[in-house]
Amino acid sequence: MTPPSNIIISRTDSIGDVVLTLPMAALLKKHFPDIVIGFLGTPYTRAIIEACPYIDEFISQEDFLQHPITLAGQAPQAILHVLPRPVLAKRAKELQIPWRIGTLNRWYHWYTCNKWVKLSRNKSPLHEAQLNLKLLKPLGISGDFPLPAVAGLTDMSRLPALKPEFANLLQADKFKLILHPKSRGSAREWNLAHYASLIKQLDPNQFQIFISGTAHEKAALEPLFAEIGERVTDLTGLMSLAEFIPFIAACDxxxxxxxxxxxxxxxLQKHAIGIYPPMKPIHPGRWQPVGKKAKVFVLEKSCNDCRKDKIHCPCMESIAPVAIKDYLQSVYADR
Known part of the structure; x- marks a missing residue:
């Protein structure tokens, strides 16, 4: 079976989902070094996609739906529907893309795709990034990929230069730590009082602390700034995603x-410290950060108490700031 010379990876949802899809591009390049890879996404996540050196072209969802598409001047030969979307699956069939790969559990894939993978995400014990790689089976790429191996396939090294106004904020002699307290409502959040407590416990001679978030989240963060404003640098609403990524890369x-x-x-192989609830399917087993320096704080239990209450999560609140402070101190000592 001759593999396609180009392929489109389709994932048009949020930032974290797209990051966890990037290992697919690395694995495709490893098996087919000459393959041209396009990534079908949205303007919102374009900076993520363009930071991956294994992806050759960004394809906007709007262009895909309205215009003819080429990859390095050639018609697309394959598409991987990582995020199933009926309108995109239908469009891929209209474009007569020869290889149309999707999951069997989406009924519209039965008539829009011609190569299928039996895959159920909700009931799987695998991580999201591992599940994504299962979709490569029709291309002859199969097997189990432990998370350390997936971390080795994750690359966002093609970054723009950090702008001088942001580079000038950084103190070279300190551990530069970003706190990102909000999630735009997509996840269970750690209490702002816990963030304030953590900041107070960290030695300002060792740690330089930044608070990040969108402009829309600034008002919700005001209680935090009111309590520890003099201890942190406020970045909320100051950077686009394309500017924020190299800033994260410059921090620790x-x-x-x-x-x-x-x-x-x-x-970016930074100390990515995640705070998670022990509730499926949003637990770290499915959504933990994947990196060589990633660390997760979660209660060792299974719990569904806050499934209907997305604001108050006792399991998240039970994670003590001192535990994260102690971990940061050990990281600082090793540094």
Whole structure:
């Protein structure tokens, strides 16, 4: 079976999901060094996609739906529907892409795809990044990939230069730590009072602390700034994603719940410290950051108490700031 000379990886959702899809491109290049890889995404995640050296072209969802598509001047030969979307699957069939790979558990893939993978994400014990790699089976790439191996396939090294106004904020003699407390409602969040307590426990002579977030999250973070504003540098709303990625790369670590910047930090091989609830399917077994310096804090239990209450999570609140402080002190000592 002759493999396609080019392929589109389709994933049009959020930052963390796209980061965890990047290992697919590395594995494809490893098996087919000359293959041209396009990534079908949204403008929101374009900076993530363009940071991966294994991806040759960014394809916007709007262009894919409205215009003819080429990869290095050639018509697309294959598409991987990592995130199933009926409109994209239908469009791929309309474009007569020869290899159309999707999961069997989506009924619309039965008539829009011609190569299928039996895959159920919700009931699987595998991590999201491992599940993504299962979709490569029709291309002859199969097997089990432990998370350390997946971490080795994650590369976001093609970065723009850090702008001088942001580089000038960094103190070279300190451990530069980003705290990203909010998640745009996508995850269970650690209490702001816990972040304040953690900041107070860290030695300002050792740690330089930044608070990041979107402009829309700034108001929600005001209680934190009111309590420890003089101890931190406020970055909320100051950077685009394309600017924030090289800033993370210039820092040493990042703390967040299960959200995009945490996965970016892990992919950049920073100390990505995640705070998670022990509730399936949003537990770290499925969504932990994947990186050589990633670390997760989660209660050793199985719990569903806050499934209906996304604001108050006792399991998240039970993770003590001193535990994370002690871990950071050990990381600082090793550094």
């Amino acid at each position: 670590g990042l703390i967040a719940c299960s959200t995009g910047p945490l996965h970016i930090a892990a992919a």
